[in-house]
Amino acid sequence: METMLDARGKPCPQPVVMVRKALEQGASKLEILVDNAVSASNVKRYLESQGFSVAEELHGADFVIRGIGLPSPSPSARPEKAPAAEKGSAVFLQSSLLGSPDETLGEGLVKAFLSNLADREEAPLVVALMNGGVLLALEGTSTCESLRKLEGRGVPVLVCGTCTKHFGVTEKIGAGCISNMMEITDALLAAPKVLTLA
Numbered sequence: 142m143e144t145m146l147d148a149r150g151k152p153c154p155q156p157v158v159m160v161r162k163a164l165e166q167g168a169s170k171l172e173i174l175v176d177n178a179v180s181a182s183n184v185k186r187y188l189e190s191q192g193f194s195v196a197e198e199l200h201g202a203d204f205v206i207r208g209i210g211l212p213s214p215s216p217s218a219r220p221e222k223a224p225a226a227e228k229g230s231a232v233f234l235q236s237s238l239l240g241s242p243d244e245t246l247g248e249g250l251v252k253a254f255l256s257n258l259a260d261r262e263e264a265p266l267v268v269a270l271m272n273g274g275v276l277l278a279l280e281g282t283s284t285c286e287s288l289r290k291l292e293g294r295g296v297p298v299l300v301c302g303t304c305t306k307h308f309g310v311t312e313k314i315g316a317g318c319i320s321n322m323m324e325i326t327d328a329l330l331a332a333p334k335v336l337t338l339a
Contacts, residue, residue, distance in 0.1 A: 143168070143169075143170040143171070143172075144163045144166075144168040144170070144171050144172075145171070145172045145173075145174075146159050146160065146163060146171065146172070146173045146174070147174045148173055148174060148175050148180065148184075149174050149175060149176040149203060150176060151175075151180075152303070153179065153180065153183070153302050153303045153321045153322060154183065154321035154322040154323040154324070156173065156175050156180045156183065156184050157180075157183050157184055157187045157321050157323050157324070158323055159173075160173060160184055160187055160188065160208075161187070161323070164191060168210075169209070169210035170207075170208070170209050170210065171188070171193075171206075171207070171208045172205060172206070172207050173205070173206040173207075173208070174203055174204070174205055174206075175203070175204045175206065176202060176203055176204070177204075178204070179302040179305075179306065179311060179319050179321075180204070180302075181197060181204035181206060182318075182319055183302065183319070183320065183321045183324070184206050185197060185206055186318070186324075187323075187324070188206070188208040191210075192210065192211050193208040193209060193210050193211065194208065194209045194210075194211055195207070195208045196208075228333060229263070229265065229266040229332065229333060229334070230265050230266065230332060230333070230334040230335065230336050231265060231266050231267045231268070231269065231328060231329050231331075231332035231334070231335045231336070232258065232265045232267070232268045232269070232335075232336050232338070233269045233271070233274075233329060233335055233336065233337040233338070234251075234268065234269070234270050234271070234274035234277060234338050235271050235272045235273065235274050235337065235338065235339040236251075236272065236273040236274055236338070236339050237251065237273045237274060237276040237277055237284075238250075238251055238273070239251040239254055239338055251277065251284065251338075252283050252284055252287075254338070255277065255284050255287035255288065256283070256287050258287065258291065259287040259288075259290040259291050259294075260290075264291060264294050264295070264296050265291070265296055265336075266296070266328075266331075266332050267296065267297045267298075267299060267328045267329075267332065268288065268291060268296060268297070268298045268299070268317070269299045269301075269320075269325045269328060269329060270298070270299065270300045270301060270304075270317065271301040271304055271325065272301070272304055273304075273308075274301075274304075274338075275300050275301055275304045275305050275308065275310065275314070276308065276310065278298065278300050278314050278315060278316045278317050279310060279313050279314065279315060280313050280314070280315030281315065282315075285315045285316045286316075288316035288317060289315070289316045292316060292317065297317075297318075297328065298316055298317030298318070299317060299318065299320035299324060299325050299328060300314055300316075300317040300318065300319050300320055301320060301321070301322070301325060302319040302320060302321055303321070303322070305319060
């Protein structure tokens with residue numbers, strides 16, 4: 142089943158939500174129009190996570206994403222589904238400071254927290270950055286280096302694209318991947334525990 146979706150002008154995470162609904166309805170071949178690079182990246186990453194072969198073209202100001210579902214392996218060839226994680230935590234950072242009212246103290250505390258988190262033997266399952274938390278991933282900061290260290294250990298670092306756009310820093314993000322509300326929500330709900338810092 143071939144499906145065409147026009148997601149131009151749709152706020153995050155609507156383009157990905159539209160794609161997910163199309164897949165739930167049986168689409169195996171899709172063409173999606175989006176009008177910004179963040180949405181294009183999110184749609185591509187989501188399709189790839191669902192086993193699709195993905196191609197992207199730029200037509201003027203619009204991105205055209207084409208996804209084709211890859212054939213499913215036979216039931217006997219499919220790997221068994223991994224059990225849900227029984228332990229581990231997601232870390233959800235909503236601010237570039239840890240606590241209030243003293244900003245200098247809050248900045249020092251969040252740097253120390255991320256540095257310690259990166260050095261711990263047990264790494265978090267995922268780190269999600271939203272609102273002011275996305276500023277922790279700015280290129281050239283010590284917090285960005287700690288986040289890169291976590292990525293090097295296989296920890297996904299999800300950076301809210303709506304938030305980076307709001308602060309005008311999308312091009313300055315040096316760690317993690319620009320993500321969307323649907324992916325961040327799914328990652329947090331999948332974790333047995335969520336440590337939230339605001």
